[in-house]
Amino acid sequence: MSNSGRTITESVTRTSESTPSPTSAKPVQVKLVLLGEAAVGKSSLVLRFVNNEFSENKEPTIGAAFLTQKCRLEDNKVIKFEIWDTAGQERFHSLAPMYYRNAQAAVVVYDVTKAASLDKAKSWVKELQRQANPNIVIALAGNKIDLVEPQDDSEVLSNIFREVPTEEARAYALEAGLLFFETSAKKGEGVVNVFTEIAKKIPVEHIMSANRSGSRQNILNQSSSRIDFQPGGLNGPIDNCID
């Protein structure tokens, strides 16, 4: 994979896993969960963000998939997103709390060509606001805008229409206190933006101090001290917590 699409000239730079970040202290780990109706493009969104790839007819996610990606903030702080990409089918709902529990961020995705998918997104937002971490940063992303953009070659008349007007979704996001974006995982539009805006809004200091305070899950679980247990290397994950 080429690196061409990886660097963005914004305030935030995605860093490649292989190059050590020069000045940074340990990256701040941010657990992020993707939620939304089936086939709205959750996996494609993550794949675009993490690998800058897109594949048509991506197979459905069952249970959940996990990926990570680092972002560097303006002040050289590095955020490492630990992304849980969940299954969209309603029936897998009962698994969802396992993934959004302790998440600091959530991206709730809908498909701009399917009005019903926004309703589902709203119910996810409600659930998150009721049951997830109270400080969770939630972003609402309307995906697949490439389908409703005017085509260059106007001969191909698309029979797919936008069902969710931008303004309607934006108004809802404002009211519910969400970040709002429209994206195209296929063309890569707006995808990185979603994650960088979340990164900016995450209370990084708060997380770091929480981490320092020492209530690590792994320490709680360590009942036998004789097990060899080495923390990861310089660039590896610094610890194994998922809180």
Add this chain to the structure above:
Amino acid sequence: MATFATDKDINCIGLPSRDIQLGVSNFSAVARVEDRDIAPATATTEIFGRFQYLKTLYHPNICEYVDIVKGKHDRMFVIFEYHNYNVGDLYKVDNKGKAHVTRVEVETLRQWAFQVLKALSYLNVRNIIHHNLAPQNILLASGHYVKLADYGMYYMTNNGADVDFPIGSPNYLSPEAIYHSQTIDPFITKKVDVWSLGVILAELFTGSPFWDADVDDINQITASLWELLSKSEQIDKNATGVWDSSDISGIHEPILKLLQSTEADEYTEFRQFVKCCLEVNVSNRYTPDQLLSHSFFTPIHEAGVGKEYKYWWVKPFLYSSCLSLEHSTAPDRGDKDILHGIPLSQIYYFWKLAGGDVESELAKEDLLLSTPPIERIPRTVRVSDGKEEGTRKDTAFLYSDTICTLSLKELRQRLEAATGPNRDTFEWDTDYFLVVDTDDMNFLVDTMSDDSSKMSDNQLVDTYIYSDSTTSKVSTKSANRLMQSPSDNVKLPLLIREKDVGYQFQRVALFSKLLKQYPASHAEIVHHSKADIPPFLRGKVWAAILNITGDYQAVYDAYDKESEIDRQIDVDVPRCHQYNQLLSSPVGHEKLKRLLKCFIKANKTQVYWQGLDSLCTPFLTLNFNDEALAFSCLQTFVPKFLKDFFLYDNSPVIQEYLAVFGQLLSFHDPELSSHLTRMEYLPDLYAVPWFLTLFTHVFPLEKTYHLWDKILVGPPSLPLFAGIAILKQLRDVFLSTEFNDTIMVLADSFNEIDIEKCIQSAMSMCKVTPPSVLFRVHDPNSKSEPSKNEEDHMNQRWWEQPIPVAVKKQELAPRISLKDLVKIQNYVLVIDTRPEQDFLRGHFPLSFNMNPTQLDQVAPVLRQQKKKYHVVVAKRGDYGPQFAKDLVHAHFPRVAVLTGGIDVLRVDGKEYVPVCTCRALKQILGSKNKETSAVYWKCKIARQGIFKANMILNLSCQ
């Protein structure tokens, strides 16, 4: 294989003579402008999907279609039955471009026409139109058979829409085929072939080409056709017909003479027949079926030739190879062909295994089309004044229908070598489940001796592992042999065996024979399948293993698969295993949707969970032309391996399954389990798609086939062990990585997993796992131990209450029953954690007693015992499970907690092993300093086997 037999299987007598060949033709599909939003199937994919149906066709007068292959640059290769001689051989073109035709007797023409029409009629019933009937496509097989070739082109290309070139030679295409190409009414279009037949018959009768024009002059032919068409429209009302008018141009004189002759001679019937074929007005032209009753064929009907067509078109449910059918008694030849009696599709399969590749074969012959084929006839626009507008193309650029035949010489040599006197002898190691490590425990062997008496119970589990009593006897015998000399058990890796033409030839022959005797041969099929399953017959062998019987087609047909719309199915199917050529074709999408909807209809309590689509794909791809069989397999498979996994609320079932999986991991790989648990990397996070789809979601289909080959003939718990085997293959990486990387490694590794090793490791774990360790409440195969005293059940047998799943997940170590503990007692270290007074009052023979908080100090002593199993005995509600967890974290292998602890020993002990009350030995470890020293007790009966121990106990303890 009466049950799964297709028309082909039953009627096909294989290669009757050496004159049958495998032919290959190639073409390219139209390159459509890809609609970038919906990404529809390409024309190539569409053709690939539609072709599959053609493989099922079988009729004495058509050539079989064998396979289609996608080559480089989207080139398609079609492999079909081919014969050396065809009617086209009677045509010669001289160097001036004039065609010459050899005359044929009318009696022969009658036979040929009859057989061609029989073939057309067969095809028409199946909505297939030849549209390309020409002398080259009428092959002459031995035994006076006429066989049509190339009849599938129009069908597989969606009436020609998927290719750039029109289908059909202009010399033989009917007027309406050229000028009304939009017509899709099948009643009209099937008459195209009748016209072509008329032209061919007229040519062969007169010995003259039909058209006056040079063979290359397409424009003149189309002009003549246009003229005929307009004439017929003018005089349509008259009864006379076009051919009687005097000013017809472009048609050869002898042909016109034949059509216009009014003489009453012996050819009158023939003339009338040809005129019926050559009726310009398509609505008046006869259909193939109508022509078959034409008086021209009266001699054939009278001679009773029709009896040759007494084939069983309706599937019979009883068939014996001993039953001699008229046509199946081929005379024995002196030099028997090794390929004799083998179906063509098998021959092609072996040809490929012997190193054949159609693409390189055609490249060798220089028959590959280097540029996309271009039009054969001009695209013509009908203008009001009768002139045409269109592009002029000459035949040099036409679609090449050159056929290359595949040489079977090398295959014959290889097979003769493989089956000759010096052949390789293959050891088919069917003792897969029974190979025993002499100083290890094999619960499968054990179960076998337990179960052999109750085979009549018809217990699925039992029949699965041990097919029948004769088989198990054989197996036991050879198991002993293998125990003595394990080096005899060396065999080639599966992937090599699957590519070995000699080996596959023998395997396919063996399984074909067994399938013919199915269902009687069910047990034998299961037995032989344990070694391996020949990929060529996999679909049917699986069905036989699953014991599919009866009229499954009728069952499938009875369900409504069309009316309900399921949005989730609709969005998932086009995303399901799309790398597979069958599944990515539109035909494949339709079939998968029907299969899923049928499953939901047929199982009222089950719903569509994402993943069910993947689960269907192995059965669908293996039985692509037999949806009903795929459905029956699924219907039998799910209750056996995934019972209740697709309930609306399946979480109790899955959660319990995952809990057992977690415990099994601790049991077999405590170090890995301990590491993963510490990271909170729980099965819930990664294993749901594994078990919900039985690995179809995580493995590519080729790997799934191999995995399922074993799962189908294995014990029902095999999938759990396969999961552990997968983790174990990656354990070194896991142990050195942390949470994030572990997940990534796992996600990326599925392509590299070695399935054969995985299965071997799964089986060896399965063999040494006591069944009680696997107990699940939701397992259809679990039988809880029968309770003897019903009255005090609640009080005394508290351990028979199921353990809540949440507790199971907390406890790393599984529970083991007393019955199983007694079986492994030569390999087990029983650790008693009760206070020492209790221990001295009565304990499990040969057990250790220790304070559970002193594991650190006592662990080295425990390790020195070098036992394969570690079982914790505790009091009800005591520290037992927690201590077992500590043992797992200390990497003790195969740790379990005795179900019911000391209580079960007191209640059931008499039956299995009495409680020992010896004065155990006290051992003190470490310094005299009380704070660091540890104490443990050791039952002092000498180390003996259970019988001796019992005897001593009986003598000393009473």
